[in-house]
Amino acid sequence: MKEIAITGANAITYPHLEIWNWAISIYLFLGGMVAGLMVLGAISQFRPSSTTDAGRPFVCYLAPVLSPILLSIGMFFIFLDLSRKLNAFWFYLNFNIMSPMSWGAWGVGLIIPLSTLWALASIPEEHRHYLRWPKLHDFSFKISAYRNKLAGVNLALGIFLGIYTGVLLSGYVARPLWNSAVLPLFFLNSGLVSGSAMIILIARNYQEKLYFTKLNIWLTTAEIVLVLLFYYSHLTSTAPHREALIPFFTAVLFAGIIFPIALELPVITARRPAPLRVHLIAVLILLGNLAIRVAFVYVGQLSSLSDIARR
């Protein structure tokens, strides 16, 4: 039997009470989803059918428009979490090459304007009249010639964004649950899953919805493989890594992935599944991914190296 008493215990001794809260979970979820939208939107832009406005799928318009909006909302949540908000400008007066958060701050600072440019370039001719300011209208027309180049840049930035959120957490040796080289890839893949689910919800064309539902199943299959690798790397690592995989986390992780895919699989075999069913599955996938991010943030903080070392 072991009894531990700590005199002078901070909230930090129980770090889940102190470090990051739900706001960071939402940022990680939105950041991942935007990464997915950027990557899938850019790939759709490169397809041969996308050379003309008429042939381009809806995702080519809406993914670029949604990306800077959703990322800005995510950034707002990050801002909410800062305990010295007025000092936020220091992120951009310093670059620490060893700090993933510094990379992230500069990266997101670059992604928001470049994805906004991509959004302006992607607006089709018939919808350009929604831009009220004549100068913005003209600018949108001018940069539409660079649509493919901007899609290429945003594809690279989308991959960076998806990976960086995982690198941010995986770099912390002090938190064994996060400390895995598989996490950046898992987060990138999870972002692609969220992005494709979002596209299923917003796509106008029924065939487009089905196409992304099928893509989503493949991405979720890859997610299951990555989860198994994540578990394998933790189970073969040190005792704190093994202990970090608490049953609650496992339940959330599998419920967030297995439950939606179990509902999604019959959609492939159905001749013409009801749109409501396709939408419902997409919503479940998004909720599952949100639950995974929340579980990662909270359970990761519970898995303190010093706390486990005391036991």
Added chain:
Amino acid sequence: MPRYAMVIDQRRCIGCMACVVACKRENNVPEEHYRTRVVEIVEGTFPKVRMELRPELCNHCKNAPCVYNCPTGASYKKEDGIVLVNKKRCVGCKACIAACPYDARFIDPRNGAAHKCTFCEHRIKEGKEPACVTTCLSRARIFGDLDDPQSIVSKICAEKHLRILIAEAGTKPSVYYLSLQPLT
């Protein structure tokens, strides 16, 4: 340039918590927060029981994860080995708190900046020892310059087998432990 370190002789610690109180008083540490703590680990079943008293604080690591994870450069390491926080630069992002394997940092609720042990830097400048060292009635905490061969800390480091906390984190701490049983 000195290289400051602390040796904690666990054989001498009686768990009086005077160090915890002295630190709070000296550094005006906010309510319900502490820069140092004493962990009591009681193991076994009566009559075969043993107790470990382990004072813990910022380890002022040579390879400090809090410093290289800080996105704004607010956490920095002085040449004498002391890790400090520049409050003017701190944005309260909590990256350093997440990065510290010793859970030695917290957010000061009064100003939102990261807060931690400074080895009582202001006292060292005056030629004094940290408050926890001065107040320790059993002399369980020993502070000094590792580069000075005449300092007690140097002599202990040369003569005794010292241990560090969470060695597997690879942080190369400046706080050493002298104990009878191996530390976990």
